Amino acid sequence: MKKITEIKSVRPRIRRKKLRVAAYCRVSTASDAQLESLETQKAYYENYISSRPDWKLADIYFDEGISGTKMYQRPALQRLLADCESRQIDMVVTKSLSRLSRNTMDCLEIVRKLQSLDIPIYFEKEALNTATMESELMLSVMSSVAEGESASTAQNINWSIQHRFKNGNYKLCSPPYGYSWNGDNLQIVPDKAAIVKEIFTKYLAGTKVISIIDDLNKRGVATPRHGPRWQRSTIAGILSNEKYTGDVIFQKTYTAVGYKRRCNHGERNQYLYKAHHEAIISHEEFKQAQSLKANHCQGKGIIKSSDKGQSRYAFSGKIICNECGSSFKRRIHKYATTSYVAWICGTHLKDKAACPMLFIRNDDLELAFITMLNKLIYSRKIILAPLSEKLKLISSDNTVKQIRDLETELMQITEKRQTLLRLKAEGYLDQIVFTQESNLLETRRKELTIELNSLENNGTKGATELNELKRLLYFTKHSKMLNAFNEALFTEYVHRIHVYSRQEIGFELKCGLILRERI
Known part of the structure:
Protein backbone atom coordinates (compact mmCIF):
# COMPACT_ATOMS: atom_id res chain seq x y z
CA MET A 1 0.00 0.00 0.00
CA LYS A 2 1.33 3.42 -0.96
CA LYS A 3 2.29 5.69 1.90
CA ILE A 4 2.07 9.42 1.31
CA THR A 5 3.57 11.89 3.76
CA GLU A 6 2.51 15.50 3.64
CA ILE A 7 5.45 17.93 3.85
CA LYS A 8 4.31 21.13 5.53
CA SER A 9 5.14 24.37 3.81
CA VAL A 10 7.63 26.61 5.55
CA ARG A 11 7.11 30.29 4.98
CA PRO A 12 10.32 32.23 5.28
CA ARG A 13 10.20 35.28 7.48
CA ILE A 14 10.14 38.22 5.15
CA ARG A 15 10.30 41.73 6.37
CA ARG A 16 7.16 43.22 4.87
CA ALA A 30 -19.81 72.95 -2.71
CA SER A 31 -21.65 74.39 0.31
CA ASP A 32 -19.61 75.54 3.31
CA ALA A 33 -20.98 72.72 5.46
CA GLN A 34 -20.05 70.09 2.87
CA LEU A 35 -16.57 71.52 2.36
CA GLU A 36 -16.08 71.52 6.12
CA SER A 37 -17.10 67.84 6.05
CA LEU A 38 -14.47 67.24 3.37
CA GLU A 39 -11.76 68.79 5.53
CA THR A 40 -12.87 66.59 8.42
CA GLN A 41 -12.63 63.48 6.20
CA LYS A 42 -9.13 64.44 5.07
CA ALA A 43 -7.91 65.00 8.63
CA TYR A 44 -9.47 61.72 9.73
CA TYR A 45 -7.70 59.67 7.04
CA GLU A 46 -4.36 61.33 7.72
CA ASN A 47 -4.60 60.20 11.35
CA TYR A 48 -6.20 56.83 10.53
CA ILE A 49 -3.55 55.72 8.05
CA SER A 50 -0.65 57.14 10.07
CA SER A 51 -1.82 55.20 13.14
CA ARG A 52 -1.27 51.84 11.42
CA PRO A 53 2.35 50.64 11.73
CA ASP A 54 2.10 48.59 8.51
CA TRP A 55 0.64 51.44 6.45
CA LYS A 56 1.99 54.68 5.09
CA LEU A 57 0.01 57.47 3.47
CA ALA A 58 0.34 57.53 -0.31
CA ASP A 59 -2.02 60.46 -0.87
CA ILE A 60 -5.53 61.71 -0.16
CA TYR A 61 -7.71 62.18 -3.24
CA PHE A 62 -10.79 64.36 -2.92
CA ASP A 63 -13.52 65.66 -5.24
CA GLU A 64 -15.33 68.82 -4.14
CA GLY A 65 -18.93 69.58 -5.06
CA ILE A 66 -19.24 66.68 -7.52
CA SER A 67 -22.03 64.10 -7.73
CA GLY A 68 -21.17 60.44 -7.31
CA THR A 69 -23.37 59.32 -10.21
CA LYS A 70 -20.82 60.02 -12.96
CA MET A 71 -17.39 58.42 -12.66
CA TYR A 72 -15.74 60.23 -15.57
CA GLN A 73 -16.57 63.71 -14.25
CA ARG A 74 -14.49 63.30 -11.08
CA PRO A 75 -10.88 64.39 -11.69
CA ALA A 76 -9.56 63.18 -8.32
CA LEU A 77 -11.00 59.70 -8.85
CA GLN A 78 -9.47 59.55 -12.32
CA ARG A 79 -6.11 60.62 -10.87
CA LEU A 80 -6.41 57.90 -8.20
CA LEU A 81 -7.04 55.23 -10.85
CA ALA A 82 -4.12 56.51 -12.93
CA ASP A 83 -1.79 56.35 -9.90
CA CYS A 84 -2.98 52.81 -9.19
CA GLU A 85 -2.13 51.79 -12.75
CA SER A 86 1.35 53.31 -12.38
CA ARG A 87 1.87 51.19 -9.21
CA GLN A 88 2.13 54.12 -6.80
CA ILE A 89 -0.59 52.70 -4.51
CA ASP A 90 -1.02 49.32 -2.79
CA MET A 91 -4.45 49.82 -1.16
CA VAL A 92 -7.39 52.25 -1.24
CA VAL A 93 -9.56 53.24 1.73
CA THR A 94 -12.85 55.13 1.51
CA LYS A 95 -15.72 55.87 3.87
CA SER A 96 -18.47 53.95 2.06
CA LEU A 97 -19.67 52.63 -1.28
CA SER A 98 -21.71 55.81 -1.82
CA ARG A 99 -18.53 57.92 -1.54
CA LEU A 100 -16.82 55.88 -4.24
CA SER A 101 -19.85 55.76 -6.57
CA ARG A 102 -23.63 55.90 -6.48
CA ASN A 103 -23.77 54.02 -9.76
CA THR A 104 -23.66 50.22 -9.49
CA MET A 105 -21.95 49.66 -12.86
CA ASP A 106 -19.30 52.31 -12.15
CA CYS A 107 -18.63 50.84 -8.70
CA LEU A 108 -18.14 47.33 -10.12
CA GLU A 109 -15.96 48.69 -12.92
CA ILE A 110 -13.66 50.46 -10.43
CA VAL A 111 -13.42 47.42 -8.16
CA ARG A 112 -12.71 45.05 -11.06
CA LYS A 113 -10.09 47.39 -12.47
CA LEU A 114 -8.23 47.62 -9.15
CA GLN A 115 -8.61 43.87 -8.53
CA SER A 116 -6.86 43.23 -11.84
CA LEU A 117 -3.99 45.33 -10.44
CA ASP A 118 -4.08 43.42 -7.08
CA ILE A 119 -5.11 46.60 -5.27
CA PRO A 120 -7.88 46.07 -2.69
CA ILE A 121 -10.46 48.67 -1.60
CA TYR A 122 -11.67 48.86 1.98
CA PHE A 123 -15.14 50.37 2.58
CA GLU A 124 -15.29 51.38 6.24
CA LYS A 125 -19.04 51.77 6.72
CA GLU A 126 -19.84 48.39 5.17
CA ALA A 127 -16.69 46.74 6.66
CA LEU A 128 -16.07 45.33 3.18
CA ASN A 129 -12.59 44.51 1.90
CA THR A 130 -12.41 43.51 -1.76
CA ALA A 131 -9.24 41.50 -1.05
CA THR A 132 -11.22 39.00 1.09
CA MET A 133 -14.50 39.27 -0.81
CA GLU A 134 -15.60 35.83 -2.07
CA SER A 135 -17.92 37.16 -4.77
CA GLU A 136 -19.32 40.40 -6.15
CA LEU A 137 -22.86 39.61 -4.94
CA MET A 138 -22.65 41.55 -1.68
CA LEU A 139 -20.86 44.41 -3.39
CA SER A 140 -23.56 44.54 -6.10
CA VAL A 141 -26.36 44.52 -3.52
CA MET A 142 -24.84 47.24 -1.37
CA SER A 143 -23.92 49.34 -4.38
CA SER A 144 -27.48 49.02 -5.71
CA VAL A 145 -28.78 50.25 -2.35
CA ALA A 146 -26.47 53.28 -2.59
CA GLU A 147 -27.68 53.93 -6.14
CA GLY A 148 -31.30 53.62 -4.99
CA GLU A 149 -30.66 56.10 -2.19
CA SER A 150 -29.20 58.53 -4.71
CA ALA A 151 -32.24 58.13 -7.00
CA SER A 152 -34.60 58.61 -4.06
CA THR A 153 -32.75 61.74 -2.95
CA ALA A 154 -32.83 63.08 -6.51
CA GLN A 155 -36.61 62.50 -6.69
CA ASN A 156 -37.12 64.35 -3.40
CA ILE A 157 -34.96 67.25 -4.55
CA ASN A 158 -36.78 67.35 -7.90
CA TRP A 159 -40.16 67.42 -6.14
CA SER A 160 -38.96 70.29 -3.95
CA ILE A 161 -37.71 72.25 -6.97
CA GLN A 162 -40.98 71.67 -8.88
CA HIS A 163 -42.93 72.88 -5.84
CA ARG A 164 -40.84 76.06 -5.70
CA PHE A 165 -41.29 76.57 -9.45
CA LYS A 166 -45.07 76.48 -9.04
CA ASN A 167 -45.05 78.79 -6.01
CA GLY A 168 -42.67 81.23 -7.69
CA ASN A 169 -40.15 81.19 -4.81
CA TYR A 170 -37.34 79.31 -6.57
CA LYS A 171 -34.03 81.12 -6.16
CA LEU A 172 -31.78 81.38 -9.19
CA CYS A 173 -28.45 79.71 -8.49
CA SER A 174 -26.51 81.57 -11.20
CA PRO A 175 -27.37 85.22 -11.98
CA PRO A 176 -26.98 86.22 -15.65
CA TYR A 177 -24.35 88.71 -16.79
CA GLY A 178 -25.43 92.18 -15.66
CA TYR A 179 -26.96 90.99 -12.39
CA SER A 180 -25.80 89.85 -8.97
CA TRP A 181 -27.62 87.94 -6.22
CA ASN A 182 -28.31 89.89 -3.02
CA GLY A 183 -29.62 86.90 -1.09
CA ASP A 184 -33.28 87.48 -1.96
CA ASN A 185 -33.40 88.58 -5.58
CA LEU A 186 -31.45 89.69 -8.63
CA GLN A 187 -30.07 93.22 -8.57
CA ILE A 188 -28.53 95.17 -11.44
CA VAL A 189 -24.75 95.65 -11.68
CA PRO A 190 -24.59 99.05 -13.46
CA ASP A 191 -21.35 98.68 -15.46
CA LYS A 192 -22.23 95.17 -16.72
CA ALA A 193 -25.86 96.16 -17.38
CA ALA A 194 -24.53 98.93 -19.60
CA ILE A 195 -22.68 96.31 -21.69
CA VAL A 196 -25.90 94.28 -22.04
CA LYS A 197 -27.80 97.39 -23.22
CA GLU A 198 -24.98 98.17 -25.65
CA ILE A 199 -25.12 94.66 -27.14
CA PHE A 200 -28.90 94.84 -27.70
CA THR A 201 -28.71 98.40 -29.09
CA LYS A 202 -25.95 97.60 -31.59
CA TYR A 203 -27.60 94.33 -32.66
CA LEU A 204 -30.96 96.04 -33.28
CA ALA A 205 -29.14 98.81 -35.19
CA GLY A 206 -27.84 96.20 -37.65
CA THR A 207 -24.30 95.74 -36.33
CA LYS A 208 -22.93 92.28 -37.09
CA VAL A 209 -22.30 89.97 -34.14
CA ILE A 210 -18.65 89.54 -35.13
CA SER A 211 -18.20 93.33 -35.05
CA ILE A 212 -19.74 93.50 -31.55
CA ILE A 213 -17.38 90.74 -30.42
CA ASP A 214 -14.29 92.41 -31.89
CA ASP A 215 -15.17 95.72 -30.23
CA LEU A 216 -15.69 94.13 -26.77
CA ASN A 217 -12.43 92.17 -27.04
CA LYS A 218 -10.50 95.23 -28.27
CA ARG A 219 -11.73 97.26 -25.28
CA GLY A 220 -10.82 94.46 -22.88
CA VAL A 221 -14.35 94.08 -21.47
CA ALA A 222 -14.48 91.15 -19.03
CA THR A 223 -16.52 88.17 -20.25
CA PRO A 224 -19.43 86.71 -18.21
CA ARG A 225 -17.40 83.68 -17.07
CA HIS A 226 -14.02 85.44 -17.03
CA GLY A 227 -12.85 83.70 -20.17
CA PRO A 228 -10.08 85.10 -22.39
CA ARG A 229 -12.36 86.40 -25.17
CA TRP A 230 -15.99 87.07 -26.06
CA GLN A 231 -17.52 84.40 -28.33
CA ARG A 232 -20.54 84.16 -30.65
CA SER A 233 -22.25 81.77 -28.23
CA THR A 234 -21.88 84.32 -25.41
CA ILE A 235 -23.57 87.07 -27.43
CA ALA A 236 -26.27 84.64 -28.63
CA GLY A 237 -26.94 83.61 -25.02
CA ILE A 238 -27.37 87.23 -23.91
CA LEU A 239 -29.66 88.10 -26.84
CA SER A 240 -31.84 85.03 -26.08
CA ASN A 241 -32.07 85.43 -22.29
CA GLU A 242 -35.53 86.56 -21.21
CA LYS A 243 -34.22 87.49 -17.74
CA TYR A 244 -33.05 90.84 -19.11
CA THR A 245 -36.73 91.83 -19.47
CA GLY A 246 -37.33 91.19 -15.76
CA ASP A 247 -39.16 87.90 -16.44
CA VAL A 248 -37.94 84.40 -15.65
CA ILE A 249 -38.81 81.08 -17.29
CA PHE A 250 -38.13 78.22 -14.89
CA GLN A 251 -37.10 74.72 -16.05
CA LYS A 252 -35.52 75.56 -19.40
CA THR A 253 -33.37 72.46 -18.82
CA TYR A 254 -34.02 69.21 -16.97
CA THR A 255 -32.16 66.10 -15.82
CA ALA A 256 -32.89 63.08 -18.02
CA VAL A 257 -32.18 59.37 -17.49
CA GLY A 258 -28.55 58.80 -16.57
CA TYR A 259 -28.35 62.22 -14.83
CA LYS A 260 -27.77 64.04 -18.12
CA ARG A 261 -28.89 67.64 -18.58
CA ARG A 262 -31.20 68.26 -21.54
CA CYS A 263 -32.72 71.40 -23.02
CA ASN A 264 -36.45 71.46 -22.38
CA HIS A 265 -38.24 71.53 -25.75
CA GLY A 266 -41.64 70.69 -24.27
CA GLU A 267 -40.74 67.42 -22.54
CA ARG A 268 -41.33 69.07 -19.13
CA ASN A 269 -43.59 71.86 -17.89
CA GLN A 270 -42.13 75.36 -17.82
CA TYR A 271 -43.11 78.21 -15.49
CA LEU A 272 -43.13 81.90 -16.47
CA TYR A 273 -42.67 84.37 -13.61
CA LYS A 274 -43.36 87.91 -14.86
CA ALA A 275 -41.75 90.97 -13.23
CA HIS A 276 -39.50 88.74 -11.16
CA HIS A 277 -36.81 91.42 -10.89
CA GLU A 278 -35.76 94.79 -12.32
CA ALA A 279 -35.38 94.80 -16.11
CA ILE A 280 -32.33 95.94 -18.10
CA ILE A 281 -34.09 96.06 -21.48
CA SER A 282 -37.75 96.38 -22.49
CA HIS A 283 -39.97 93.57 -23.70
CA GLU A 284 -40.25 95.34 -27.06
CA GLU A 285 -36.47 95.39 -27.55
CA PHE A 286 -36.26 91.72 -26.64
CA LYS A 287 -39.02 90.76 -29.12
CA GLN A 288 -37.31 92.76 -31.87
CA ALA A 289 -34.01 90.97 -31.16
CA GLN A 290 -35.67 87.54 -31.36
CA SER A 291 -37.39 88.48 -34.62
CA LEU A 292 -34.10 89.73 -36.07
CA LYS A 293 -32.31 86.52 -35.00
CA ALA A 294 -35.02 84.40 -36.61
CA ASN A 295 -34.68 86.35 -39.87
CA HIS A 296 -30.91 85.88 -39.86
CA CYS A 297 -31.27 82.13 -39.29
CA GLN A 298 -33.83 81.84 -42.06
CA GLY A 299 -31.59 83.75 -44.43
CA LYS A 300 -28.69 81.39 -43.71
CA GLY A 301 -30.85 78.28 -43.98
CA ILE A 302 -30.42 77.39 -40.29
CA ILE A 303 -33.36 75.43 -38.88
CA LYS A 304 -33.80 75.26 -35.13
CA SER A 305 -34.66 71.80 -33.86
CA SER A 306 -35.10 69.93 -30.60
CA ASP A 307 -31.78 68.24 -31.21
CA LYS A 308 -28.58 69.65 -29.80
CA GLY A 309 -27.30 72.46 -31.98
CA GLN A 310 -28.81 73.73 -35.23
CA SER A 311 -29.38 72.08 -38.61
CA ARG A 312 -28.03 73.97 -41.60
CA TYR A 313 -27.58 70.95 -43.89
CA ALA A 314 -29.77 67.94 -44.65
CA PHE A 315 -27.49 65.56 -42.73
CA SER A 316 -26.83 67.89 -39.76
CA GLY A 317 -27.59 66.17 -36.46
CA LYS A 318 -28.93 63.06 -38.23
CA ILE A 319 -25.80 60.92 -38.64
CA ILE A 320 -25.16 58.76 -35.56
CA CYS A 321 -21.99 56.77 -34.85
CA ASN A 322 -22.78 53.15 -34.01
CA GLU A 323 -19.50 52.85 -32.05
CA CYS A 324 -19.95 55.66 -29.50
CA GLY A 325 -23.40 57.16 -30.16
CA SER A 326 -22.10 60.64 -31.04
CA SER A 327 -23.42 62.65 -33.96
CA PHE A 328 -21.25 63.38 -36.99
CA LYS A 329 -19.86 66.85 -37.74
CA ARG A 330 -19.49 68.39 -41.19
CA ARG A 331 -15.97 69.16 -42.37
CA ILE A 332 -14.34 70.15 -45.66
CA HIS A 333 -11.26 68.13 -46.62
CA LYS A 334 -8.86 70.05 -48.83
CA TYR A 335 -6.00 68.78 -50.95
CA ALA A 336 -3.65 70.52 -53.35
CA THR A 337 -6.15 70.93 -56.18
CA THR A 338 -9.42 69.49 -54.89
CA SER A 339 -11.68 69.52 -51.85
CA TYR A 340 -14.75 67.58 -50.74
CA VAL A 341 -17.31 67.55 -47.92
CA ALA A 342 -17.02 64.82 -45.29
CA TRP A 343 -18.81 63.89 -42.07
CA ILE A 344 -16.77 62.89 -39.00
CA CYS A 345 -17.79 61.37 -35.65
CA GLY A 346 -17.76 64.09 -32.96
CA THR A 347 -15.95 61.85 -30.47
CA HIS A 348 -13.32 60.82 -33.05
CA LEU A 349 -12.82 64.49 -33.87
CA LYS A 350 -11.93 65.27 -30.24
CA ASP A 351 -9.98 62.09 -29.46
CA LYS A 352 -9.09 59.54 -32.13
CA ALA A 353 -8.34 56.92 -29.47
CA ALA A 354 -11.84 57.26 -27.98
CA CYS A 355 -13.66 56.20 -31.17
CA PRO A 356 -12.16 54.39 -34.19
CA MET A 357 -14.90 55.44 -36.64
CA LEU A 358 -13.45 57.17 -39.70
CA PHE A 359 -15.02 59.90 -41.83
CA ILE A 360 -17.61 59.35 -44.58
CA ARG A 361 -17.83 61.45 -47.71
CA ASN A 362 -20.97 63.51 -48.26
CA ASP A 363 -21.39 62.30 -51.85
CA ASP A 364 -21.26 58.65 -50.67
CA LEU A 365 -24.14 59.34 -48.27
CA GLU A 366 -26.16 61.01 -51.02
CA LEU A 367 -25.55 58.09 -53.40
CA ALA A 368 -26.55 55.56 -50.71
CA PHE A 369 -29.81 57.46 -50.13
CA ILE A 370 -30.60 57.46 -53.85
CA THR A 371 -29.92 53.69 -54.01
CA MET A 372 -32.06 52.98 -50.93
CA LEU A 373 -35.02 55.02 -52.15
CA ASN A 374 -34.86 53.51 -55.65
CA LYS A 375 -34.98 50.04 -54.07
CA LEU A 376 -38.15 51.05 -52.19
CA ILE A 377 -39.72 52.40 -55.37
CA TYR A 378 -38.94 49.16 -57.21
CA SER A 379 -39.80 46.71 -54.37
CA ARG A 380 -42.45 48.57 -52.37
CA LYS A 381 -44.85 45.61 -52.45
CA ILE A 382 -42.22 43.29 -50.96
CA ILE A 383 -40.75 45.67 -48.37
CA LEU A 384 -43.41 48.23 -47.37
CA ALA A 385 -46.73 46.42 -47.83
CA PRO A 386 -46.09 43.68 -45.18
CA LEU A 387 -45.07 46.32 -42.63
CA SER A 388 -48.27 48.24 -43.31
CA GLU A 389 -50.38 45.16 -42.57
CA LYS A 390 -48.42 44.49 -39.38
CA LEU A 391 -48.99 48.01 -38.05
CA LYS A 392 -52.72 47.77 -38.81
CA LEU A 393 -52.96 44.65 -36.63
CA ILE A 394 -51.91 46.53 -33.49
CA SER A 395 -54.86 46.16 -31.13
CA SER A 396 -55.58 49.05 -28.78
CA ASP A 397 -57.76 46.77 -26.60
CA ASN A 398 -54.85 44.40 -26.07
CA THR A 399 -52.59 47.34 -25.19
CA VAL A 400 -55.06 48.56 -22.55
CA LYS A 401 -55.14 45.07 -21.01
CA GLN A 402 -51.34 44.92 -20.90
CA ILE A 403 -51.20 48.33 -19.22
CA ARG A 404 -53.69 47.22 -16.55
CA ASP A 405 -51.70 44.03 -15.91
CA LEU A 406 -48.50 46.02 -15.48
CA GLU A 407 -50.15 48.49 -13.11
CA THR A 408 -51.48 45.57 -11.05
CA GLU A 409 -48.03 44.03 -10.76
CA LEU A 410 -46.55 47.40 -9.76
CA MET A 411 -49.12 47.63 -6.95
CA GLN A 412 -48.17 44.10 -5.83
CA ILE A 413 -44.49 45.09 -5.72
CA THR A 414 -45.38 48.06 -3.50
CA GLU A 415 -47.26 45.74 -1.15
CA GLU A 426 -40.19 43.26 13.70
CA GLY A 427 -36.84 41.46 13.56
CA TYR A 428 -37.85 38.55 11.30
CA LEU A 429 -35.45 39.55 8.49
CA ASP A 430 -31.75 40.33 8.76
CA GLN A 431 -30.18 43.19 6.79
CA ILE A 432 -28.60 41.02 4.08
CA VAL A 433 -31.82 39.17 3.14
CA PHE A 434 -33.81 42.43 3.30
CA THR A 435 -31.31 44.15 0.98
CA GLN A 436 -31.28 41.27 -1.51
CA GLU A 437 -35.08 41.05 -1.70
CA SER A 438 -35.47 44.83 -1.89
CA ASN A 439 -32.95 44.94 -4.70
CA LEU A 440 -34.85 42.29 -6.68
CA LEU A 441 -38.13 44.15 -6.21
CA GLU A 442 -36.58 47.46 -7.25
CA THR A 443 -35.06 45.88 -10.38
CA ARG A 444 -38.43 44.43 -11.35
CA ARG A 445 -40.17 47.74 -10.62
CA LYS A 446 -37.80 49.56 -12.99
CA GLU A 447 -38.39 46.96 -15.72
CA LEU A 448 -42.17 47.26 -15.35
CA THR A 449 -42.03 51.06 -15.35
CA ILE A 450 -40.03 51.10 -18.59
CA GLU A 451 -42.42 48.59 -20.18
CA LEU A 452 -45.45 50.57 -18.99
CA ASN A 453 -44.11 53.84 -20.40
CA SER A 454 -43.37 52.07 -23.68
CA LEU A 455 -46.90 50.67 -23.91
CA GLU A 456 -48.50 54.01 -23.07
CA ASN A 457 -46.58 55.60 -25.92
CA ASN A 458 -47.13 52.62 -28.20
CA GLY A 459 -50.56 53.68 -29.44
CA THR A 460 -49.39 57.13 -30.48
CA LYS A 461 -46.14 55.81 -31.91
CA GLY A 462 -47.90 53.07 -33.87
CA ALA A 463 -50.39 55.53 -35.37
CA THR A 464 -47.58 57.93 -36.30
CA GLU A 465 -45.52 55.20 -37.96
CA LEU A 466 -48.55 53.95 -39.87
CA ASN A 467 -49.26 57.45 -41.21
CA GLU A 468 -45.61 57.87 -42.21
CA LEU A 469 -45.70 54.48 -43.94
CA LYS A 470 -48.83 55.41 -45.88
CA ARG A 471 -47.14 58.58 -47.11
CA LEU A 472 -44.04 56.62 -48.13
CA LEU A 473 -46.16 54.00 -49.91
CA TYR A 474 -48.00 56.71 -51.84
CA PHE A 475 -44.70 58.33 -52.86
CA THR A 476 -43.05 55.07 -54.00
CA LYS A 477 -46.17 54.15 -55.97
CA HIS A 478 -46.30 57.40 -57.96
CA ARG A 502 -17.01 53.12 -43.33
CA GLN A 503 -18.51 50.60 -45.74
CA GLU A 504 -22.04 50.22 -44.29
CA ILE A 505 -24.73 52.59 -43.03
CA GLY A 506 -28.40 52.24 -42.08
CA PHE A 507 -31.24 54.62 -42.93
CA GLU A 508 -33.77 54.76 -40.08
CA LEU A 509 -37.00 55.86 -41.74
CA LYS A 510 -39.77 57.75 -39.94
CA CYS A 511 -42.07 54.76 -40.47
CA GLY A 512 -39.81 52.63 -38.23
CA LEU A 513 -37.88 50.69 -40.87
CA ILE A 514 -34.06 50.56 -40.81
CA LEU A 515 -32.59 49.78 -44.23
CA ARG A 516 -28.87 49.05 -44.58
CA GLU A 517 -26.80 50.15 -47.55
CA ARG A 518 -23.22 49.45 -48.59
CA ILE A 519 -21.13 52.47 -49.56
Missing part, protein backbone atom coordinates in the same frame (compact mmCIF):
# COMPACT_ATOMS: atom_id res chain seq x y z
CA LYS A 17 7.19 46.64 3.38
CA LYS A 18 4.63 49.13 4.52
CA LEU A 19 1.54 49.28 2.33
CA ARG A 20 1.14 52.54 0.45
CA VAL A 21 -2.47 53.38 1.29
CA ALA A 22 -4.51 56.09 -0.46
CA ALA A 23 -7.79 57.55 0.79
CA TYR A 24 -10.63 58.81 -1.41
CA CYS A 25 -13.12 61.46 -0.20
CA ARG A 26 -16.01 63.17 -1.94
CA VAL A 27 -18.73 65.70 -1.17
CA SER A 28 -21.59 66.22 -3.61
CA THR A 29 -22.11 69.98 -3.15
CA LYS A 416 -44.34 43.28 -1.05
CA ARG A 417 -41.99 46.15 -0.26
CA GLN A 418 -44.18 47.22 2.65
CA THR A 419 -44.26 43.61 3.90
CA LEU A 420 -40.45 43.43 3.82
CA LEU A 421 -40.19 46.68 5.79
CA ARG A 422 -42.62 45.36 8.40
CA LEU A 423 -40.78 42.03 8.75
CA LYS A 424 -37.44 43.80 9.11
CA ALA A 425 -38.83 46.20 11.69
CA SER A 479 -42.63 58.36 -58.16
CA LYS A 480 -40.04 57.60 -60.80
CA MET A 481 -36.51 56.38 -60.08
CA LEU A 482 -34.20 59.08 -58.68
CA ASN A 483 -31.18 60.26 -60.65
CA ALA A 484 -29.92 62.83 -58.15
CA PHE A 485 -30.00 63.49 -54.40
CA ASN A 486 -33.15 65.28 -53.24
CA GLU A 487 -32.71 67.06 -49.90
CA ALA A 488 -36.46 67.56 -49.43
CA LEU A 489 -37.15 63.83 -49.84
CA PHE A 490 -34.42 62.94 -47.35
CA THR A 491 -35.86 65.32 -44.74
CA GLU A 492 -39.37 64.06 -45.48
CA TYR A 493 -38.79 60.33 -44.95
CA VAL A 494 -35.52 59.75 -43.04
CA HIS A 495 -35.29 60.09 -39.27
CA ARG A 496 -31.52 59.50 -39.01
CA ILE A 497 -28.56 57.58 -40.40
CA HIS A 498 -26.69 54.94 -38.38
CA VAL A 499 -23.02 54.51 -39.35
CA TYR A 500 -21.92 50.92 -38.70
CA SER A 501 -18.60 51.20 -40.51
